[in-house]
Amino acid sequence: MPTSIVPAFLLASGGSILSLDPVDLLVIVLYFVTVIGIGLYLKHHTKTGEDFFMAGREMTAWIAGLSFLAANLGSLELMGWAGAAYQYGILATHWYWIGAIPAMLFLGLVMMPFYYICKTHSVPGYLQLRYGEGSRTLAAVSFGFMTVLMSGINMFAMAKVMQVVLGWDLHFSIWVSSLTVGAYVVLGGLLSAIFNEVLQFVLIWLGAMLIPIVGLIETGGWSGMVARIHSNPIVQPHVHGQDFTHLWSTMGSFSGNPMGIHWTGIVLGLGWVISFGYWTTDFLVVQRVMSAKDLRSAKLAPIIGAAFKMFVPFIVILPGLLGLAVLPQLLVPETQRAPGLYTYNDVLPLMLARYLGPGLLGLGVTALIAGFMSGMAGNVTAFSTVWTYDIYKAFRKREMSDDHLVKVGRWATIVGVLISIGAAYFAMQFQSIMDYVQALFSFFIAPLFGTVIFGMLWKRATPAAGFWGLLAGTASSIAMYVWVKVDPTALRYIALSPNAKDMAENMYRALWSWLICAGVTVAVSYMTQPKPVSELAGLVYGVGALPHEEPVVLWKRPIFWAGVVIVVFFVLNLLVW
Amino acid sequence: MIHGRNMISIWFFIGLLVLIYGLIIFGWGLVSGGHAATGRPIALVELRTDLWMGGFMTLAGAFYTFKFAPRRRGEK
Numbered sequence: 026m027p028t029s030i031v032p033a034f035l036l037a038s039g040g041s042i043l044s045l046d047p048v049d050l051l052v053i054v055l056y057f058v059t060v061i062g063i064g065l066y067l068k069h070h071t072k073t074g075e076d077f078f079m080a081g082r083e084m085t086a087w088i089a090g091l092s093f094l095a096a097n098l099g100s101l102e103l104m105g106w107a108g109a110a111y112q113y114g115i116l117a118t119h120w121y122w123i124g125a126i127p128a129m130l131f132l133g134l135v136m137m138p139f140y141y142i143c144k145t146h147s148v149p150g151y152l153q154l155r156y157g158e159g160s161r162t163l164a165a166v167s168f169g170f171m172t173v174l175m176s177g178i179n180m181f182a183m184a185k186v187m188q189v190v191l192g193w194d195l196h197f198s199i200w201v202s203s204l205t206v207g208a209y210v211v212l213g214g215l216l217s218a219i220f221n222e223v224l225q226f227v228l229i230w231l232g233a234m235l236i237p238i239v240g241l242i243e244t245g246g247w248s249g250m251v252a253r254i255h256s257n258p259i260v261q262p263h264v265h266g267q268d269f270t271h272l273w274s275t276m277g278s279f280s281g282n283p284m285g286i287h288w289t290g291i292v293l294g295l296g297w298v299i300s301f302g303y304w305t306t307d308f309l310v311v312q313r314v315m316s317a318k319d320l321r322s323a324k325l326a327p328i329i330g331a332a333f334k335m336f337v338p339f340i341v342i343l344p345g346l347l348g349l350a351v352l353p354q355l356l357v358p359e360t361q362r363a364p365g366l367y368t369y370n371d372v373l374p375l376m377l378a379r380y381l382g383p384g385l386l387g388l389g390v391t392a393l394i395a396g397f398m399s400g401m402a403g404n405v406t407a408f409s410t411v412w413t414y415d416i417y418k419a420f421r422k423r424e425m426s427d428d429h430l431v432k433v434g435r436w437a438t439i440v441g442v443l444i445s446i447g448a449a450y451f452a453m454q455f456q457s458i459m460d461y462v463q464a465l466f467s468f469f470i471a472p473l474f475g476t477v478i479f480g481m482l483w484k485r486a487t488p489a490a491g492f493w494g495l496l497a498g499t500a501s502s503i504a505m506y507v508w509v510k511v512d513p514t515a516l517r518y519i520a521l522s523p524n525a526k527d528m529a530e531n532m533y534r535a536l537w538s539w540l541i542c543a544g545v546t547v548a549v550s551y552m553t554q555p556k557p558v559s560e561l562a563g564l565v566y567g568v569g570a571l572p573h574e575e576p577v578v579l580w581k582r583p584i585f586w587a588g589v590v591i592v593v594f595f596v597l598n599l600l601v602w
Numbered sequence: 603m604i605h606g607r608n609m610i611s612i613w614f615f616i617g618l619l620v621l622i623y624g625l626i627i628f629g630w631g632l633v634s635g636g637h638a639a640t641g642r643p644i645a646l647v648e649l650r651t652d653l654w655m656g657g658f659m660t661l662a663g664a665f666y667t668f669k670f671a672p673r674r675r676g677e678k
Contacts, residue, residue, distance in 0.1 A: 044640040052623060059619050070609055088612065220612045227616050231659065240672075243646055286606045351645075379645050382636045382652045384627035456667055 030358020041192030042367070042374045053404040056228070056391045057205060061399070064209030065455050067217045069215065074430040077214030078410045079147055079316050086322035088223055090329030093313040094337075095222035096312060096403030098229060099115055103341055103396045104186055107376075108369035110345025111356055113284045113528075114269025115601060116276075117345065118338045128304035130587045132314070133327035135566075136305050139481055140315055142437050142563050147407075148308040148477065149415040154492030155480040155564045163478070163495055166468045169408055176404035177448020179463055183397035184449065184548045190374040191390065202394065206401045207240055207442035210409070210436050217387050218402040222313075225395035232392025233340035239380040240347035253350035269349060272601045278507030279522045279529075286529040287522070294532025298539040302474030309407040321574045324583040329403060331590050335597060341373075345598035346409060351379070354557075391576045405445070409437040411455055415477040464531065473536035475542030482566045483550075484558060490549035498542025505534045610672050617666025620659050628656025 084092070138395040145151045149168060151377060155162035184198035209217045251270045254260065265284050268275045275281045276288040304310060304327075317323035335564045336510050348356070359368045367375060378387040418425060476495040479486045508515045509530065510526040517523045520533040562569030579585050631652030638644060 044638070044642050046634075046639045048626060051626065055622065059615065063615055068611070223612050224616050224619065227620065231620070231655075235655060239646055239651060241648065242649070378642065380629065380651070380656070382644050383634055384630045384637050384657060385652055386638075388623060390654065488635065536618070
């Protein structure tokens with residue numbers, strides 16, 4: 026890095042991957058000025074609780090859909106999955122296709138009407154209407170805990186990236202990025218977060234899209250890239266001839282692919298439990314869709330998000346694969362990081378440095394920063410809403426003015442950011458961050474999906490069943506995690522194979538915790554009294570009529586676009602089968 | 603984009619930032635010839651991605667800035 030243009034307090038000791046020109050720094054500074062400017066502008070338009078927590082429920086399908094996707098795109102996505110593509114090959118694409126598309130379409134077509142018409146402010150809020158206070162409190166507390174922890178982990182990951190990639194000081198990155206996010210969320214609430222997420226979405230694409238384009242030109246297209254990977258003398262001795270470029274054909278056995286996973290783990294663990302749990306019940310993403318201006322927009326938003334999600338591998342997975350083909354050095358796991366060695370997670374910055382000239386490199390780094398900030402803003406706004414409505418207001422048990430709720434929301438944002446900063450320093454102690462991230466998902470999201478889906482589709486599910494099912498699923502997931510940590514041989518029972526890798530263990534643990542949640546929910550339901558059907562209207566499938574959408578031409582209907590997306594989804598999977 | 607409110611569209615903000623970025627990247631590309639002042643090597647520099655991408659961003663940014671300018675679309 027040219028130290029003459031970078032303030033000394035910004036620099037950490039040690040080398041960095043990228044060296045920035047002054048024009049790159051100008052691009053990054055302009056980004057920070059813009060996001061704060063948007064926050065200041067939107068403060069004047071954020072007056073009520075609906076504005077602050079639900080963006081006034083006035084978002085178009087496009088804005089809600091892009092924001093829905095951007096809130097997810099930030100969560101360690103860009104760097105982490107590019108690194109996973111270098112490590113596991115094209116199998117990482119499963120997290121974008123079968124691990125996302127069916128669930129996003131299901132959210133839009135089946136679940137969104139229930140979330141939308143009950144006009145709740147959050148997913149725990151839906152559980153309160155469907156099951157009662159017990160389930161709401163359990164979900165709100167576990168979600169709040171998970172959210173600030175995730176936010177802190179994101180923040181630490183970003184600061185680490187800035188340290189390794191740019192040589193910036195870890196503490197400087199943590200405080201500047203988190204205070205920037207805190208400032209624009211405090212000013213404009215969800216409205217500001219959504220506006221910035223759409224901006225961040227555009228910048229992520231602009232900053233990252235040149236890598237696959239120029240990379241494919243260098244390798245002579247897809248077939249040229251595949252040929253280079255298979256003949257790369259740096260990589261091949263370490264991967265023992267494993268196939269990195271086929272999505273399904275290598276998954277007939279645990280040992281036949283770089284991830285050590287069977288297709289049942291991907292389809293049932295990832296495609297069903299993890300994916301449906303995350304995309305349909307994680308309030309971080311669902312909150313964006315709840316802000317849509319009408320039911321049709323709320324149904325269309327996840328479908329628009331799914332359409333873009335299908336093509337994110339172009340800017341995330343392809344750079345990882347291109348790294349296998351063209352990089353002149355072997356990348357190593359994070360645990361083997363040492364001076365002169367680069368890790369899997371460095372593949373995207375290395376590719377940015379390889380292809381992007383001055384100015385464009387600044388845009389690429391801005392894309393990385395934007396990704397992390399949109400993810401953190403997603404966590405902070407979701408935490409603020411759940412804290413205000415599902416914990417603070419629920420426990421105070423009295424009417425509160427809108428002004429008071431907005432004030433509480435702003436304070437919750439500040440406190441959430443500060444706890445996240447604390448969590449970031451806490452995360453520094455752990456060697457493998459991704460391990461804990463995936464573990465958190467399997468603890469809280471997988472069982473929550475069981476509770477929500479039974480509540481939505483089965484009117485016999487009782488309030489007691491909702492609570493005990495959720496508690497049993499969460500507790501069993503944590504117990505399985507501890508069991509394998511204490512006794513690694515337990516992996517053969519949890520993940521069905523002693524050869525399973527961490528990712529495979531997470532998939533199966535999520536599946537078991539969902540099944541336990543489902544089993545307990547069904548059993549307790551048959552032992553306890555259900556709610557009267559009259560109290561379930563608009564909350565459960567088949568109970569009470571859902572509001573009709575206005576008649577529109579075929580190509581404006583959500584079901585039409587969902588059909589288009591699913592056809593493209595199958596074609597893409599077949600292309601790289 | 604916001605239903606029933608006198609608010610500047612997000613697309614205007616995005617267009618403006620992309621326009622400024624496009625001008626900076628294109629202009630810097632013309633001056634620097636695509637080479638980094640720090641001397642780091644850039645693969646396929648002869649493709650001049652800075653000029654192509656800078657030009658594309660300038661045009662796209664200008665289009666969105668103009669189309670969603672507050673004075674043209676009061677509700678946006």
